[in-house]
Amino acid sequence: xxxxxxxxxxxxxxxxxxxxxxxxxxxxxxxxxxxxxxxxxxxxxxxxxxxxxxxxxxxxxxxxxxxxxxxxxxxxxxxxxxxxxxxxxxxxxxxxxxxxxxxxxxxxxxxxxxxx
Amino acid sequence: xxxxxxxxxxxxxxxxxxxxxxxxxxxxxxxxxxxxxxxxxxxxxxxxxxxxxxxxxxxxxxxxxxxxxxxxxxxxxxxxxxxxxxxxxxxxxxxxxxxxxxxxxxxxxxxxxxxx
Numbered sequence: 001x002x003x004x005x006x007x008x009x010x011x012x013x014x015x016x017x018x019x020x021x022x023x024x025x026x027x028x029x030x031x032x033x034x035x036x037x038x039x040x041x042x043x044x045x046x047x048x049x050x051x052x053x054x055x056x057x058x059x060x061x062x063x064x065x066x067x068x069x070x071x072x073x074x075x076x077x078x079x080x081x082x083x084x085x086x087x088x089x090x091x092x093x094x095x096x097x098x099x100x101x102x103x104x105x106x107x108x109x110x111x112x113x114x115x116x
Numbered sequence: 117x118x119x120x121x122x123x124x125x126x127x128x129x130x131x132x133x134x135x136x137x138x139x140x141x142x143x144x145x146x147x148x149x150x151x152x153x154x155x156x157x158x159x160x161x162x163x164x165x166x167x168x169x170x171x172x173x174x175x176x177x178x179x180x181x182x183x184x185x186x187x188x189x190x191x192x193x194x195x196x197x198x199x200x201x202x203x204x205x206x207x208x209x210x211x212x213x214x215x216x217x218x219x220x221x222x223x224x225x226x227x228x229x230x231x232x
Contacts, residue, residue, distance in 0.1 A: 001188055001210070002203040003196060027201040028176055034203055035174050036228055037153045058151050060144055062178065062224060064199075072117055080119060083180075085143040087118040087150055094117070108178060110226060112152055 002032050006041060006064075014042070014050070021048025021098075030113040038116035044068065044098040044105040052095035057115050059088035066105035071095040118148050122157060122180075130158070130166070137164025137214075146229040154232035160184065160214040160221040168211035173231050175204040182221035187211040 004027050014022040022044050029038040041064070042050065052071060063084045069077040070086060073093045080086060080096075088094045098105035120143050130138040138160050145154040157180070158166065168187060179200045185193040186202060189209045196202060196212075204210045214221035 001186070001194075001205065001208060002201075003186070003194060004201050005197075006199045006201065028203045032203055033205065034176065035206060037176060037226060039176055039178065039201060039226070060150065060153060060155055060226075062155065064178075070117070070119070078117075078119060081121075083122045085118075085120050085122065085155060087144045087148055089117065089149060090151060092117060108224070110153060110155070110176075 002028065009041070011043070016051050018051030018053065019049070021045035022050050026116060029116045034113055036113060037110055038113045040109045040111065040116060042107055042109055044096060046098055046101055046103065049097040050095055052093065054091055054093040056090050057112050058090050059086070059094070060110035061086040061088070062108040064106045064108060066098060066103050067100050068096055068098045068105040071097065118144065125157070127159070132167050134167030134169065135165070137161035138166050142232060145232045150229055152229060153226055154229045156225045156227065156232060158223055158225055160212060162214055162217055162219065165213040166211055168209065170207055170209040171231070172206050173228050174206050175202070175210070176226035177202040177204070178224040180222045180224060182214060182219050183216050184212055184214045184221040187213065
């Protein structure tokens, strides 16, 4: 059993092309012996965003705090806020943006452990 | 892509033996096309608990709100609170209890979709 508070997990800046003001944590993953899935946390600063991209595996998201939008395949922006769950299907283009001017946007992003 | 607010998801009482005052939701699961994992949410009322049991698959938990304890294999109680992540390994005995007298305890419980 592993128990860890989110504030105790190392935070690294996301250096991927197209990411701005985004930080990554890995509270539960393969190095903890997670058998199937990994739980990552992304924190997006005010005005920041994750890359607009797709990949062959899904995202299972839960918005922990803040308010933002997720851009879908067509370029449409859909609102998301704390307490929302999002399933991004494998191959589906997506991007998260923090639309707040004064609060961070923070979410869990679950993926198969091979892609953590 | 599926987006759903936790408050819009049906809630069912957990009827499993040993559960008291526990409610289950399934915001993202196999019926949504989730390829690998399912995200369930359990809400435990004041003084309530989940069963003390084990099973051959893991739990990946995130505490959304409240304060409680998780009972481990030895019977020891470890504190957990909003913002904590917990990995319960396959086969490891565990139980969540809400120790608050005035607030619910709510957590995400991720499992392989076959066991949702």
